[in-house]
Amino acid sequence: MRALAAVGVVVMLVACSGCGGQSREPGSRTDAFCKPAKARGAAALTDDRGAIPANNIVPVSSATGQFRTVLALTATISRAISPADVEKVARAVSADRAKAVETALADLRGLPAKSRLTALAIGVPAERSAGAVAALYAAALLRADVAVTTLPVADAGTALRQLGAGRIGLVPLPLGAVATAVGAPKGPGELQARLQAVSTAGMKRNVAIGAPTQVADQPVLALSPSVASSLSVHTIAGLIELCGKKGLVIGATEKVHDAATAFTKTYGPPVTTLKGTTALAALEAGRVTAVLVTAKELAMARR
Structure with missing residues (x-):
C-alpha cells in the first residue's frame, strides 16, 4: 500500500453513488x-x-517596510522543510543553541540563492519547535546572502513588543500564542478562517502573519x-x-x-x-x- 502522500492535506475519499447526503435513520x-x-x-x-494539534508555527513580522518580501521568503522556506527537519534542529537547539543555525544550514536544499532583502533580525523563541523554525529561517536566509542576526525572545508578548520597537523584523511563534497576544477571537474553527482571524487582529497591532509551518x-x-x-x-x-x-x-x-x-x-x-x-x-x-x-x-x- 502506498504511504500517506502528505501530512496536513485532506485525503479525498471515494464516494459511492446515492450514499452521500442521506439522513441517518436507524437501520439505514x-x-x-x-x-x-x-x-x-x-x-x-x-x-x-x-x-489537532494546535501547534502550527506562523512567521510574524512587523507590518512595515519589506514585510511582504519577508513573508514570501518564509513561505518558500516552510515548503522546503519538514517536521523531521524541525525535530532535528530542535534537538541541536536543546544541546547547543550556537550550533543550531549551522545544523540547519547543512540540511536545507533547493532554496533561492539570492534575495532582495539585505539584512534581517530574527527573534528566537524559547518554545522548542518555534526556536527550531527560527534557526531554519536564519539558515535559509543566510544561504540567500541576507545578513542575519538572531535575538532571544521569551514569549509572544515580548516578541510583539520587540517587533513594534524595531529590534527584530521576524519571529516564528505558535499560532495559539499569537492569537492570544493579538486578542484574536478564541475557538479552533477552520484553519484558513482561523489564520484570517488572527491575521486581521494582528494588523490592528501592526504585525503581519504568514503561512504556517508544520512542526509535528x-x-x-x-x-x-x-x-x-x-x-x-x-x-x-x-x-x-x-x-x-x-x-x-x-x-x-x-x-x-x-x-x-x-x-x-x-x-x-x-x-x-x-x-x-x-x-x-x-x-x-x-x-x-x-x-x-x-x-x-x-x-x-x-x-
Missing part, C-alpha cells in the same frame, strides 16, 4: 456504515480545521475502507455530521492522548484509549469505527 445504509465492522486496511481524513507528525482519523468508499465526506466534521456523535466508536493509542482530548473537545464524540493493541488492529477487528493515529503510524501500516 448510512447508519450501518457508521458502525464498527471488520475490515482490512485503512483510509484517512485529516483534521483540516487545524484543531499530525494525527489523522483512520477509517475502515467500507466507510471511506461509501460515505461522501471529506472532513472529520462532515463524517460526524453524517454519522452523528453517538454513531461513531472512536479509538486512540496512548501516543495521541492529547490529540484525543482535543478531538472530543472540538467535535463531541468521546475517544476510547486502546491498550494492549494497536489502534489499526482494533480498526481491522471491528472494535471501533475510526481511530486517531499519527500520520507516520498510518503510513508505516500501509506499506
Whole structure:
C-alpha cells in the first residue's frame, strides 16, 4: 500500500453513488456504515480545521517596510522543510543553541540563492519547535546572502513588543500564542478562517502573519475502507455530521492522548484509549469505527 502522500492535506475519499447526503435513520445504509465492522486496511481524513494539534508555527513580522518580501521568503522556506527537519534542529537547539543555525544550514536544499532583502533580525523563541523554525529561517536566509542576526525572545508578548520597537523584523511563534497576544477571537474553527482571524487582529497591532509551518507528525482519523468508499465526506466534521456523535466508536493509542482530548473537545464524540493493541488492529477487528493515529503510524501500516 502506498504511504500517506502528505501530512496536513485532506485525503479525498471515494464516494459511492446515492450514499452521500442521506439522513441517518436507524437501520439505514448510512447508519450501518457508521458502525464498527471488520475490515482490512485503512483510509484517512485529516483534521483540516487545524484543531489537532494546535501547534502550527506562523512567521510574524512587523507590518512595515519589506514585510511582504519577508513573508514570501518564509513561505518558500516552510515548503522546503519538514517536521523531521524541525525535530532535528530542535534537538541541536536543546544541546547547543550556537550550533543550531549551522545544523540547519547543512540540511536545507533547493532554496533561492539570492534575495532582495539585505539584512534581517530574527527573534528566537524559547518554545522548542518555534526556536527550531527560527534557526531554519536564519539558515535559509543566510544561504540567500541576507545578513542575519538572531535575538532571544521569551514569549509572544515580548516578541510583539520587540517587533513594534524595531529590534527584530521576524519571529516564528505558535499560532495559539499569537492569537492570544493579538486578542484574536478564541475557538479552533477552520484553519484558513482561523489564520484570517488572527491575521486581521494582528494588523490592528501592526504585525503581519504568514503561512504556517508544520512542526509535528499530525494525527489523522483512520477509517475502515467500507466507510471511506461509501460515505461522501471529506472532513472529520462532515463524517460526524453524517454519522452523528453517538454513531461513531472512536479509538486512540496512548501516543495521541492529547490529540484525543482535543478531538472530543472540538467535535463531541468521546475517544476510547486502546491498550494492549494497536489502534489499526482494533480498526481491522471491528472494535471501533475510526481511530486517531499519527500520520507516520498510518503510513508505516500501509506499506
